Structures are given as structure tokens and as C-alpha cells.
Amino acid sequence: MTDRNLARIFALGMLLLFTAAPALAGDGELRHFKLPELARVLKSEGYGSIKVNDDHVRFKANGRTFGLYLYDDGDLQMYFGIAGVSLTAENLNEWNKNYRLSRAYLDDEGDPVLEAD
Secondary structure, three states: OOHHHHHHHHHHHHHHHHHOOOEEOOOOOEEOOOHHHHHHHHHHOOOEEEEEOOOEEEEEEOOEEEEEEEOOOOOEEEEEEOOOOOOOHHHHHHHHHHOOOEEEEEOOOOOEEEEEO
């Protein structure tokens, strides 16, 4: 998988994150979603294979599985892992140098992961 393809997939993930991000309530206060609400938003936007877990919603976009994690303080984190792709630490370091508000790393199984808060 090329850096350009990774960038496209991650851009999709970022778009999904902003689609499901906390919204301003009518009084200007931030509104924090619950997992079932995030699942409904994703479903209404046309994403499939949605499954609500204890701390995240898993869904598919363009045949790829994403995780949208919800933290106690209302923060959201998008997670996208790729199996069967060979990337070096240098590839991941290059991503981390060039893209803001995200990070790439190898997980415990050696698979590349992209995350954004």
C-alpha cells in the first residue's frame, strides 16, 4: 500500500471522525454523544456493518473496518489498522512528521495503525 493510498484512507477516517464529532447544542455548549447515538449517526450517513462495543463503535467504510472510540470525557478517537501490509518504522515516522493531529505506529502484532484524536 502506497503512502498516497494510506493518506486517502486516513482522510476518509478523519472525515468520518468530523461527521460523528460532538456538536454544539443550541446554547453553545458542547454536546457529548453516547455510543448508540454515534452508531445512529454513522448509519444515517450510510456506513455499514455497525457494531456497538463497550468503549467504541466499529463500522465499515469502503470495505475497511474502523473503530470510533469514545472516552469518558467525551473525546473521540478514530482507529484504523491494516493487516498484511509491510511498512517500516521509517514509513511510519515519515507519516508522523508530515501529518498533524494523527499518529501512525506498529501494533503488538507488527501491523500498521493510524489514529486521530
